[in-house]
Amino acid sequence: MKISINRLKTYIPLPESPEEIAALLTRSGLEVEGVEKFVSVPGGLEGVVIGEVLSCEKHPDADKLSLTSVDIGTGIVPIVCGAPNVAKGQKVVVATVGAKLYPSEGEPFEIKKAKIRGQVSEGMICAEDEIGIGSSHAGIMVLDTDLPNGTPASEYFEVSQDHILEIGLTPNRADAASHLGVARDLQALLGREVALGQEEPLAVEKSGPSITVEVENAIDCPRYAGVVLTDLKVGPSPQWLQNFLRSLDLEPINNVVDITNFILHDLGQPLHAFDADKIAEGKIIVGKLPKGTPFVTLDGKERKLSGEELMINDAQGGMCIAGIFGGEHSGVSEGTTSIFLESAYFSPDVIRKGSQVHGLKTDASFRFERGTDPNMPVYALKKSVALLQELAGAKVASEIVDLYPDPIQDFVVEVSYGHVNRLIGKKIEPSEVKSILESLEIKVANETADGFTAIVKPYRVDVTREADIIEEILRIHGFHQVELSENLKTDYLAEHPVKDLNKLQYRLSEMLAGQGYFELITNSLTKPVYAEKSGYLDPSVNVEIFNKLSEDLGVMRQTLLFSGLEVLAHNINRRQTDLKCFEFGTVYQKATEGYKEGRRLAIFHSGNRSSESWIEPERAFGFSDIYATVERILERLNIDLGQVSMKESAPLAYGLTLKLGEKELGTVGLVDEKILKLAEVRQEVWFAELDWDLLAKKASGLKKYGEISKFPEVRRDLSLVIDRSVTYAEVKNVAEKAGGKLVKRIGVFDVYQGDKIDAGKKAYALSFHLQDQENTLTDKVIDKTMSKLIQAFQDQVGAIIRS
Structure with missing residues (x-):
């Protein structure tokens, strides 16, 4: 809100x-x-002033340019102007040197001192689109004003x-x-008083359409008020009203609708204006229509009524779903001259049901279904009538109809001072309690030494019990003023379970097994030769066994790689060549003091992903297969992957290093042939080793979901030529920062390296999926986003855009 x-x-x-x-x-x-x-107005028109053209001559070197001298209040400056309508004696809008302009279309730009075709120009005489107050670019604005030169343009345009x-x-x-x-x-x-203003009586100014009102169900509609107004002139609202609505992200429509929106957000009382000439037989009937009755709402959609929603009807049928949405044929249009203005209090239950049935959430239903002030309808009606008289020339053509047969009473709550002090946790003096409640318009009556009776106005729908009264006292007194006691204790309403690492491991094992992986359980003792000849393990940190059974089992392993490769070699030698395996295991190293150990998760791929068949040819495992498995593991644990960088050192021929924040998570890639020979494996092996301790620490049992956007997704493609050294991760990072929240997904659908582009270059064909959660994307917004992406690629990764 x-x-x-x-x-x-x-x-x-x-x-x-x-x-x-x-x-x-x-x-x-x-x-x-x-x-x-x-x-x-964007930028507030800072640096933009009212000026006067003192002279205007043709530019000696350009037929379409003029040389002008302009008085801007602080001096006379030369300005080269390209507008065809510039002339001596005009009052104009001048952007001075240093001013930043926000045009209606395009990017903001700063006015600088310049030379145009050899002539000095110290400012710009502006058209309305150049300062963001309109769309016309036919020529400069010529003002009819007596304001002195140098007056800020924000004063002239009443910038709010x-x-x-x-x-x-x-x-x-x-x-x-x-x-x-x-x-x-x-x-x-x-401790300051709100100035609400007094209700002024309405005087009937002329006769108008006769409207009668009948409420069939006073439970669903306890109060219904309205008045007839004539001689309306529907048109644009004044600037102050349009500015107020835009500041709340509302788009102005016309003076009648804008006034009802103003009252809703100002007083919290929804109003609805009906075209009085369209009310059949001059009758308004508040009641329900049969189930299945078709009704066309303001958005042009036909809806089938459930029979439970409250309707505002005339003699021929429905005009409005009460408190929720108006009808297409009864609303105010440009030709409307007479209206019946409705102001009512509807039961929250009936509005909530109707809103839910039709999936309609409006500003009016938001308030009605939570509970509005039953004492506000007539006051709001009178305030809106005064605005309609002022801004639309309306005449009051009837007395106010106010059907309120059973007025809603104030809430009466008995309060004990002992309960106040006990629940708040400190003693609050009765005088302060009374002062706080009266400042909240809650009357204190029947006061004794032990307590009092609180009289609560019905607009406080959340204050009906003693605990509610005490909450009101506490929030105004201040939670921060309740001192902590010497002995602290608390009760947890929510559970904070300790992570069960066994259950976490079982969850992943179950997932991997379901995807066709076999689990390995290998010996923690391994050959010293692996560390000595691998080229990437440090033999000096090997944990040696004093009473070793054999030299092949002489040290504790530093990695799960070699014990896993031994299993692969054993299977490959027995013609089981297509393998997908995983292992949870512990690795060990000497530390500066003592020893250290850590848990790891290893993934192995070798052979073919799919065997030869009539459906498809055989296909070998690739990098994308093992990396996809890593991504599924992270997704299962609700972990967002951090940095990704290339890995070209042993044990990988090539691959990636993965990070979570600043900590290294592990590596994934193709095992180097030297390592494979050391383990006597005779075919390619793809390998990933992840830090299981870090994964377990970062894992979350809570998965975050977001609301699915009801607005369509848009796809745009770009082809980039970049250096081969630039990784996709770098490209993606640039795109996510430049594209902002609109870029939901980025994909690569083609990569080219060949003789059609320069040596040392590669081409990426990228897809960008854009979507706004709150609005339908326009071509202007899409083009602006793609321009930002193109500029970012050019500036940050030296990309050339292929057309």
């Missing part, structure tokens, strides 16, 4: 900084997840600046789903 600091200031004085307000709200239970600066709080609203705090609700919390936290 987004909250405007500027709007909060209309309710309560706030000299504090946005960050201080955010910290205060977070401490009291309204968690502020972020503070963002909002400017209605604000700070927006992003509040992670919990489901129980329905009362805070508005600017007024947040202001009420600040009233209690700061």
Whole structure:
């Protein structure tokens, strides 16, 4: 939920900084997840001023350019201008040297002193698209204004600046789903009074369409209010209203709809405007329609009613799913001149059911299904009417209809001071308790030495019990002010189980066995010659056996590689040549003091992945097969792989070194022929050895899932020519940083090294899958992202883009 600091200031004085307000709200239970600066025009038009063209002459060396001298308030500067409509005496918008412009399309750029065809230019006379306030590039803006030269353009264009709080609203705090609700919390936290304003009576100004209202079910609709307005002029909203809505990530539509959205976010009261001329027979009936009744909503979709949702109907059928979504044929359009403006309180249960049935989540349903203020409808109606009179020329054409047969009563809660002090963990003086509650608009009555009666207004749907009252006292008093006792103890609501390494190992063994692997269990004693002749093991750290049974079992192994190769050699010699094996085992080394040991997981591939058959030819194991197994292991343990780098030293002919953070996880690749000869293996072997202790430490039993985007994915392809020394991991890292959150997946579908490109080069054909979680991607956004990727590849890996 987004909250405007500027709007909060209309309710309560706030000299504090946005960050201080955010910290205060977070401490009291309204968690502020972020503070963002909002400017209605990108960049705030800093460095852009109003100027006056004092002279204008043709450029001596360019027919389409003009030489101008412009008074910018601080002096007269020469500017070369290419606009056809520039002329002497004009008031214009000038970007001075050093100003950074944010055009409507394209990247931001800075204005610099320059020479254009030999003539000095110290600024730029701007068109509206060049400063981001419109799309026209037909010519420079010529202003009709008496503002003095040098006046900041932000004053002329009424640029709005604000700070927006992003509040992670919990489901129980329905009362805070508005600017007024947040202001009420600040009233209690700061001890300043919220200025809400008085209800003004509405006077009927002229006659209009006669609308009658009937509520068939007062349980689903306890209160229904409305008023008829005529002589409306539907059109764009004023700039201040458009800026307010945009600051909350809402797109302005027209003055009528924008006012209802303003009231919803300002007061928390949803409104709905019906075109009065489209209400059949002038009747509004609040009730339910039969199951299966077709109804076309504002988005143009036909929906079958379940019979459980509450409907706003006229004499011919449904006009709106109450509190959720309007109908296509009853809403306000450009030709609307009369409206019936609805303001109601609906039962949260009926709205929740209707929203769930149709999968419709709107700003209105968000509030109604949590519980709105039943005392707000008429106040909100009067405030919106005043705005419609001011901004749309509306005339009041009826008295306010207010059907409220059974008013919702305040909550009455008995509270004990003893319970307050016990649950909070410290004694709070009754005077402070009373002050806090009254600042929250909770009345304290029947006060005694032992307790009191709390009278809670019905908009606080989450405060109905004694524990709720105590929670309100505590969050305003401050959790940070409750001192820790000398003897600490706590109860854990959640379990924190110790990892069972045996179960973890069994989980992976079961997965690998299910994929056709055989488990090896080999001797920890091995030949000293392996360390002496391998070229990569250090014989000086061998753990030697004092009473060795034989020279072949004279030392403890430093790696699982050789014991595994011995098993492979034994099977290959017996014509079992297609092998997939794994082993969990311990390795040993001498340390500076004593000895050290560690657990490892080894994977072996040798021979063919698939045997020859009529379905497909035989295919040998490759790097991708063993690397895919490593990735499946990491996925099974919910571990994200970190850095990847090339490995060309023994025991691998080539392969990769894997890291988790700064720690080395292991290696994966093709075993060097020298090592194979040492173990008497006569065919290729692919090998991976992973640090099992590190894997077990990083493993998580919790798998994170994200919401599947309802917006489509877009694919774009690029072909890059790069040096052969550049790895795919480097290319992928560049792409992920440059593409940001929109790049969901990156793939390589072709690699070429041949005589059609330069020696020492290779070509990657890459696919990029782009997707936005919140919007449908436009061509503009896609092209901008791909441009960033291309630029990053060129700058960071020296890529040449193939067309």
